[in-house]
Amino acid sequence: YKDLAEKGYYNRVISGNVTQTVEIDSVKCDFDQYPYKVNTYARQLIVRESSLTVRSLVTSCRLLNATRSDNNPHGFIIEAFTITKNKDLQTVKR
Structure with missing residues (x-):
């Protein structure tokens, strides 16, 4: 988050009137x-404003056990959260 904020990513998203939605297809966990x-x-x-883009998004990470709380x-x-793809x-002009 901090790296993207420092690079101005979030400011560009807001000023460019961009909406992003992530739809989860599946999650594979190896317990x-x-x-x-x-x-x-x-x-x-x-x-x-000018287009709709659909992307395939694949991520990987590791989960560590932690104490449960109201925030977790x-x-x-x-x-080690990583975007692998x-x-x-598809991109459609609007």
């Missing part, structure tokens, strides 16, 4: 080995 390996498969929709009801910490599938 046989600790730390738990997780892959998430999703579609990202980016709506701009699932009791996990995400570690972020490929444009």
